[in-house]
Amino acid sequence: MTSTPPPSDTRSWWAAVAAVVGLFLPVSCLGCAAPDHALCPRCRADLAARPGRVRLVAGARLDAAFEYEGLVRTLLLELKLRGRVDVATPLGRPTAALVRQALAAAPPGTRVLRVPPSPRGRRRRGFDPVVLLLGRGGVRGTGRLRRVRGRRAVGAGGQKERTALERVDATVGTLRAVGVQGRDVVLVDDVVTTGVTMAEAVRAVRAAGGRVVRCVATASVES
Numbered sequence: 001m002t003s004t005p006p007p008s009d010t011r012s013w014w015a016a017v018a019a020v021v022g023l024f025l026p027v028s029c030l031g032c033a034a035p036d037h038a039l040c041p042r043c044r045a046d047l048a049a050r051p052g053r054v055r056l057v058a059g060a061r062l063d064a065a066f067e068y069e070g071l072v073r074t075l076l077l078e079l080k081l082r083g084r085v086d087v088a089t090p091l092g093r094p095t096a097a098l099v100r101q102a103l104a105a106a107p108p109g110t111r112v113l114r115v116p117p118s119p120r121g122r123r124r125r126g127f128d129p130v131v132l133l134l135g136r137g138g139v140r141g142t143g144r145l146r147r148v149r150g151r152r153a154v155g156a157g158g159q160k161e162r163t164a165l166e167r168v169d170a171t172v173g174t175l176r177a178v179g180v181q182g183r184d185v186v187l188v189d190d191v192v193t194t195g196v197t198m199a200e201a202v203r204a205v206r207a208a209g210g211r212v213v214r215c216v217a218t219a220s221v222e223s
């Protein structure tokens with residue numbers, strides 16, 4: 001390719017090229033490699049038949065649409081790390097359904113608050129996966145917890161390299177809830193593994209005078 005696009009249009013020009021090239025590249029199912037679908041009908045049905053998970057986080061009930069393993073883990077990583085928004089719907093619909101269920105059981109006026117993505121994740125992706133997931137299931141207009149500036153988790157390693165106590169210590173005080181005094185709250189995140197981040201979200205709501213009536217996640221590990 002020899003032609004050079006004007007600098008201001010470079011990004012959109014490449015996006016257009018990528019869109020055209022994408023029409024001719026083979027797509028295969030992330031579950032079984034069957035051709036022509038990002039997720040084939042069989043894998044979609046398999047996903048829809050999977051049972052959800054229920055666990056406790058900081059004394060609050062967490063409903064997860066899926067266990068975080070296998071195909072679910074693959075799809076979430078593709079979505080979050082590679083921006084594969086084409087796999088968001090089969091994950092997002094059951095997540096949004098859990099939020100609606102939680103709201104139906106909660107007092108009127110209950111707020112839905114999202115756990116914010118890490119600053120690094122947001123910079124890298126340019127979108128909030130939880131907003132996307134909930135939107136695919138028709139849940140919009142949710143609020144978000146704030147990140148407390150200057151209270152960043154310390155240490156170079158990820159959560160997995162730290163001891164449980166270090167993880168808790170590095171996370172406490174990183175989130176803040178606003179406008180929840182005397183109100184009921186449903187908290188939402190995409191993935192819950194150790195539960196440390198969701199526990200911090202619960203703490204932040206309680207510290208601000210709110211009551212967590214349910215936590216919802218797209219996927220959770222067995223606890």
Ligand SMILES: [Zn+2]
Pocket residue numbers: 029030031032033034039040041042043044
């Ligand atoms: Zn498949």
